[in-house]
Structures are given as structure tokens and as C-alpha cells.
Amino acid sequence: MWKPLHSRADRNDLPKPDLELITAVASHSWADGTLGTYGSGLLLFHAYCDSRSIPELARAPASADLIAGFLATAAGSYSGKTLENYLAAVRAWHILHGVPWGPNKDECDALLRAATTLQPKSAHRKKRQPYLVETLTVILSHLDLANCFDAAVASCLTAAFYSCSRLGELTVKSLTLFDPRLHVKHSNVREERNTRGLQMTVFFIPVTKANPDGEDVYFGAHPGASDPFTLFRNHLQINDPPLDSHLFAYRHPNGLRPLTKPAFIARIHKACRAAGIDPLQGHGIRIGSTLFYLLRGTPFDVVKTIGRWKSDAFLLYL
Numbered sequence: 001m002w003k004p005l006h007s008r009a010d011r012n013d014l015p016k017p018d019l020e021l022i023t024a025v026a027s028h029s030w031a032d033g034t035l036g037t038y039g040s041g042l043l044l045f046h047a048y049c050d051s052r053s054i055p056e057l058a059r060a061p062a063s064a065d066l067i068a069g070f071l072a073t074a075a076g077s078y079s080g081k082t083l084e085n086y087l088a089a090v091r092a093w094h095i096l097h098g099v100p101w102g103p104n105k106d107e108c109d110a111l112l113r114a115a116t117t118l119q120p121k122s123a124h125r126k127k128r129q130p131y132l133v134e135t136l137t138v139i140l141s142h143l144d145l146a147n148c149f150d151a152a153v154a155s156c157l158t159a160a161f162y163s164c165s166r167l168g169e170l171t172v173k174s175l176t177l178f179d180p181r182l183h184v185k186h187s188n189v190r191e192e193r194n195t196r197g198l199q200m201t202v203f204f205i206p207v208t209k210a211n212p213d214g215e216d217v218y219f220g221a222h223p224g225a226s227d228p229f230t231l232f233r234n235h236l237q238i239n240d241p242p243l244d245s246h247l248f249a250y251r252h253p254n255g256l257r258p259l260t261k262p263a264f265i266a267r268i269h270k271a272c273r274a275a276g277i278d279p280l281q282g283h284g285i286r287i288g289s290t291l292f293y294l295l296r297g298t299p300f301d302v303v304k305t306i307g308r309w310k311s312d313a314f315l316l317y318l
Contacts, residue, residue, distance in 0.1 A: 004060035008098030022098065041089030043294060045070055050300030060099045062090065067103040071111040080116030087112070131280055131288035136161060136226040142271040145231070148239050152250035152259050153267045155235035157285070158228035159203070162219035164289040164306045169205050169217070170248060171261040178246050178258040182207045186236075187243040194220070201229060203247065210308060217308075 008019050048070050049059050058066065067090065074083055087108060094101040136158060143150040156170050172178045188204040202218040221229040241249040246258035269279035293303045 004056075004093075004097050004099050006057070006060070006099070019098075039089070041086030042093055043291075044074065044086055045090050047294070047300045048073060060094055060097070061102060062094070064102065064104045064107065068107055068111060071108065071115065075111060075115035076118040078115065079119040080112050083115045084112050130291050131161060131285045133224070133226055133292060135277070135280065135288070137224070138275045138277060139268060139271045140225055140231075142274045143267075145234055146238070148251040149263075149267070151231075151235045151238045152248045153264055155228070155231045156248045156259055156264060157268065158226050158231050159201075159219060160285050161226070161289045161292070162222055162228045163203070163217040164286055164293070164303075164308070165203075165205075165217045166209060167264070167283070167285055168261060169208055170203075170259075171264050172246060172258045174260055174262075175257055180244055183258070184247045185243065186241045186245060186247050186249075188247065192218075199229075201232060208308075215308060 008022060046059070048054075049066075052069070054066065067087070070090075071083060071087065074086070078086070091101050093099075139157065140154055143154050145151055145154055159165070160167055160170050170184060172183055184203050184205045188206070190202050190204075192200050192202055194200050198220050200218045200220050202216050204214055204216050206214045208215045219228045221227055235248065235250075239250045241247065241256070245256060248259035249256050250259060272279040290303055293306060294300070298306075
């Protein structure tokens, strides 16, 4: 959980071990499940502050106007109950770190009632559940990375996650609809180094939903079972797709096949069932990727750039 710029840890009226003990004991006031929900609320609060260039110092203690602005901006996108939980998250964050909490209760209550009136119909629909790194690891454990099809699926899954790509950008709709003018090919891959000197794998997608002239997506190494760099190299070694073929084409008894979205989803769902977890929707990959980068402390605007989000729509899933 984020720590305020100033908290009880900065005070010296008690020995430091005692101050740390207060925080540790106070944390037991909330159940683990509640803290999980509160984590989403706190994430949204900081995303709102980032989008408004609110400095860290002004976030805790949060002014009455800042809290009112947060609630008013989120009203209409979230249910009243969800916003109530998110407000409780910001309050708990203040209490946990010994920061005064002083928003206008009457004003907050009025905004929460308004949020219930304004809540969208989508608030009653089940949201897409995000993929997590742990989800990827479980799914990958049920794929055979020496199998041509599974190698392509594993590489596509992790590349989509760590590049924050839309699944439809890396797959094709059907076996007969691969078009080298529209879909990513092996020849569209290049290696670069970012401003910090880290090696990045870059895919140029000729046409995307947001840009008919194409866009770059990229990822670096992420040590662990879900490392996209290692799995991409495995796919290339096993399937050796020609430069003019679909990037995630795989060897099949009937010849080289482009990786279709239906085949990808079916294989992921089969792996989920084998692992005893509920099958997740494809769009949950991109939502999970966005959460992954935000929770690592990546600035809000940088995450929007990585994911090529044109709006704050993904905040609906936090």
C-alpha cells in the first residue's frame, strides 16, 4: 500500500518502534478481503490525483475539495456502493498512517447519493476480471511449451500482457483471414534499447483499432515463468514462422497456421479448467496488464501511453 509523503513515522513524540507498532496493529482493523477492495479504491484515488497533477503532499491529508472532486469525477462511472467503498479506502489509508482525515461528511454523503442516482447500467453487469501475473503462471503450467500450438499461445499470451496490447492486435479472426497488410508479421519485429539501456522487443502492428497507420507495442524481460522474452524465443525456435507469415503462426499437420483468436481463447479456457480456475475473457489480459504497471508504481500517464489508452475508461475495472 502507498505511504503518504508525511505520516506518523515522521513524528518524534514516541520512539520509532512504537510508531511502527501503531501502524502494524491498526492494520488488523481490516480483514484481508476488505484490504483487497480498498487497494482498488486507493489505486483509483491516486490515478485521479495523477490525472489532475495533484502533488503527493496534497494527497494526505486530503482536503475536503480534493475528496469531493474525486467522488464527483467518479460518479456516473461507478455504482454508489463501489464509490462508498473507495471513499472508505482513502479514509482507512489516512487512519492507518496517522494522517488527519477531515472531509465534509455531509458533502460526501450527498455525492454518494448522487452517484447511486447517476450510476451506469454497466454497474449492474459483471466486469471483466483481470489477468494477474499469478494467473499467467498457472495457465502456463498447463501448456506444453514443446508443442507448436501451445508455444505460440504461451508467447502470444505473455506478449499481449506485458505490452498491454489488445488480443485482437496479435491474433487473427479465422484461419482464412490473415492479411499481411493488416496483421502483425514476423518481419514486423525488431529489437531496441530504451532510454535506460534495457533491451526491448518491439512489434509493429500495421493497423490498430485506434490508428490505421499502425502502432508499436513493446515489452522487456520479466524474470520468472511468464517472461515474454523467453517464451517468444521459444515460439520462434519451435515454429520458425517465415518473415511474411503471421507472427504467432504455428506448425500444424495440415501446414502453417496463423493463431486465431477463437483458438487462442479456447486453449486458455482449457488450461484454466485444468487448473481449477474460472476461464477469463480475452480483454482481461489488457486490464490486468494495466493494473500490473500501476501497482508497480508506474505513473498514470506512462501507463496510458504503454497501453495506448485514449481515455480513462480502464479505470472502470480498478
